[in-house]
Every structure is written in C-alpha cells, then in structure tokens.
Amino acid sequence: xxxxxxxxxxxxxxxxxxxxxxxxxxxxxxxxxxxxxxxxxxxxxxxxxxxxxxxxxxxxxxxxxxxxxxxxxxxxxxxxxxxxxxxxxxxxxxxxxxxxxxxxxxxxxxxxxxxxxxxxxxxxxxxxxxxxxxxxxxxxxxxxxxxxxxxxxxxxxxxxxxxxxxxxxxxxxxxxxxxxxxxxxxxxxxxxxxxxxxxxxxxxxxxxxxxxxxxxxxxxxxxxxxxxxxxxxxxxxxxxxxxxxxxxxxxxxxxxxxxxxxxxxxxxxxxxxxxxxxxxxxxxxxxxxxxxxxxxxxxxxxxxxxxxxxxxxxxxxxxxxxxxxxxxxxxxxxxxxxxxxxx
Numbered sequence: 511x512x513x514x515x516x517x518x519x520x521x522x523x524x525x526x527x528x529x530x531x532x533x534x535x536x537x538x539x540x541x542x543x544x545x546x547x548x549x550x551x552x553x554x555x556x557x558x559x560x561x562x563x564x565x566x567x568x569x570x571x572x573x574x575x576x577x578x579x580x581x582x583x584x585x586x587x588x589x590x591x592x593x594x595x596x597x598x599x600x601x602x603x604x605x606x607x608x609x610x611x612x613x614x615x616x617x618x619x620x621x622x623x624x625x626x627x628x629x630x631x632x633x634x635x636x637x638x639x640x641x642x643x644x645x646x647x648x649x650x651x652x653x654x655x656x657x658x659x660x661x662x663x664x665x666x667x668x669x670x671x672x673x674x675x676x677x678x679x680x681x682x683x684x685x686x687x688x689x690x691x692x693x694x695x696x697x698x699x700x701x702x703x704x705x706x707x708x709x710x711x712x713x714x715x716x717x718x719x720x721x722x723x724x725x726x727x728x729x730x731x732x733x734x735x736x737x738x739x740x741x742x743x744x745x746x747x748x749x750x751x752x753x754x755x756x757x758x759x760x761x762x763x764x765x766x767x768x769x770x771x772x773x774x775x776x777x778x779x780x781x782x783x784x785x786x787x788x789x790x791x792x793x794x795x796x797x798x799x800x801x802x803x804x805x806x807x808x809x810x811x812x813x814x815x816x817x818x819x820x821x822x823x824x825x826x827x828x829x830x831x832x833x834x835x836x837x838x839x840x841x842x843x844x845x846x847x848x849x850x851x852x853x
Contacts, residue, residue, distance in 0.1 A: 517549030554580035562765035593619035594626030601632035605647035618658040620670025669770030751777030761822035762815040774807035
C-alpha cells in the first residue's frame with residue numbers, strides 16, 4: 511500500500527471494533543506519522559525516544575505503563591508505528607501484556623518492511639547484547655505505507671538495502687529485481703538504490719521499489735512459515751551475517767552503526783568463515799563480497815568502528831544463536847594468523 515491506513519481500517523482488519531482499548535506507539539521520529547493516521551487524534555499515544563540506545567527495558571516499561579493507563583485489557587490493541595526498534599519493542603510489550611494482547615504494526619523504514627516487522631520476532635537489548643530478551647509474537651496485520659519512505663534518510667535506505675541483498679543471496683527469485691545483484695558487478699552505488707525510491711520522483715513511489723519489498727517479504731514469509739520459532743534449520747538462513755553483525759554493533763557501541771551496515775559486514779565475515787571451514791565455494795564467497803562492496807558497505811577487517819576486539823569476542827560468544835563448537839577447529843590458523851583476529 512502507498513498510504514497510511516486509517517484507524518477504522520486497522521480496527522476492522524484486526525477484528526477489534528473497539529471504542530477504546532487502543533494504544534498507538536511511536537518514537538520521536540515517527541510521531542508525526544502516527545498523528546497523520548485518520549481517526550487516531552483522540553486515541554492514547556505513547557512516544558518513545560528514538561534510536562538503538564533507547565531499545566531497552568525502560569522503553570518497554572514505558573509502553574506497558576501507557577497501556578495500563580489507557581485502560582487496555584487482554585483484548586486491547588497495540589499499534590506500533592516506526593522502524594525496527596519501535597516495532598520490536600511494541601511487539602514484545604504486546605506479547606507480555608496480560609499474557610498477550612492484540613498487535614498490528616505500521617512499518618515506516620525499508621529495513622522494517624523487508625525484515626524487522628516481518629516474522630514475529632520481538633525483543634530489546636540488554637547487558638550490551640542486541641535483542642538478548644525477546645519472544646515470538648507475530649502481528650495480526652503489518653502495514654507498509656510506501657509514502658513513509660519519502661523522508662527516509664540515505665543511511666536508513668542503505669541499512670534496509672543490506673537486508674534486501676541478504677534476501678537476494680538466499681533466494682534467486684529476488685535477484686532479478688535488485689539492480690545488478692545477479693551479476694556481481696562492482697559499479698553499483700547508493701545512487702542506484704536512490705533511483706528506485708522517492709529520491710528520483712515527486713509523485714508516489716515507483717512500482718519497482720514496491721516489487722522489491724513484496725518479493726523480500728514473500729521470501730522471508732515462506733522461510734518463517736517453515737520454521738516459525740527457529741527450531742529447525744530453515745529460519746536460521748535469515749541470520750546470515752547477523753551473528754557477526756550483532757557482535758560488531760555491540761563492540762562499536764549500540765546505535766553507532768546501523769543494523770544494515772553491521773549485517774553487510776557480517777555477511778563478508780560469514781563468507782570468510784565458510785571458506786576456512788570448507789563449506790562455502792570460493793566463487794560464491796567472492797560474488798557475495800563483490801555485491802556488498804558494490805553498494806559501498808565496509809568489508810575490511812577489522813571494521814574501522816571496532817574499538818574493542820575483546821568486547822566483540824565477548825558479544826560473539828554471548829550470541830543467542832550460538833551452538834556448542836570446538837573452538838580450536840572453529841578458529842584455525844589462516845593466512846599465518848588466527849582467523850578470529852581478522853574479524
């Protein structure tokens with residue numbers, strides 16, 4: 511959809527024809543969007559401080575306190591409006607409020623539309639670890655108004671593009687829609703992405719961008735349906751680059767790097783590890799690295815923003831997706847030095 515849904519539409523879709531029991535949650539970046547929703551003007555609005563550094567228990571408690579103050583019952587409806595930080599925390603709050611309330615999301619960033627809002631993962635950061643606390647709690651409806659992307663800063667476009675590239679790596683069906691991703695050419699820049707979006711148009715958003723988002727959602731949706739709570743191997747595919755990426759976010763200081771920037775770098779590290787372990791063909795690792803470099807992401811190791819290697823290794827070891835391994839085998843000598851020193 512191109513435009514924001516009205517509150518009446520949201521309530522009808524959610525099967526919640528409520529006269530009260532609705533809480534809209536946004537942050538200081540998306541407050542103006544929340545206030546533009548037709549019919550929302552007389553509804554309770556919870557405004558959070560924006561940014562990854564605010565993705566903690568204090569913000570979740572603020573949402574829950576606002577819900578209680580608004581009189582929400584178990585049939586109350588939480589509406590999260592924003593990027594991944596807002597939708598993750600709103601979803602978590604809804605999942606634990608009175609053991610589970612209703613939930614709808616309005617995603618307003620490219621990253622949120624292609625990844626964060628889709629799939630039912632909720633959570634917040636704790637002890638310096640990205641999304642250490644969370645639940646699985648899918649929203650009943652997710653709205654993706656393309657108009658909201660018109661004012662998205664270039665860095666947020668780039669962050670979302672990293673998840674699109676990840677999806678293209680996982681599923682060839684989306685490759686044809688991502689400029690030059692299928693060829694691995696190295697002359698692609700952020701300008702190529704801008705050409706797809708509101709940077710180059712004045713009225714509406716080109717259908718190409720909507721097609722990219724739709725394809726990415728279909729790919730992720732298919733994977734999530736096969737493994738909704740990540741108990742098998744299917745959904746683990748979506749974590750490509752995330753173990754290294756989340757550790758980098760922690761080591762650089764949560765909020766100093768965008769999620770997409772960290773994940774792009776993490777995908778290159780995952781390719782390197784795959785080469786070391788003999789499970790990734792050299793040609794595939796090279797192609798993925800070329801694609802990421804083509805979109806002007808940092809690919810070198812160590813990352814320039816990594817100021818504390820010990821903190822990186824600590825975050826890596828504490829990642830919730832980790833499996834028991836033989837560390838000497840995982841980090842063999844490579845090119846004359848321990849592989850992990852190259853991260």
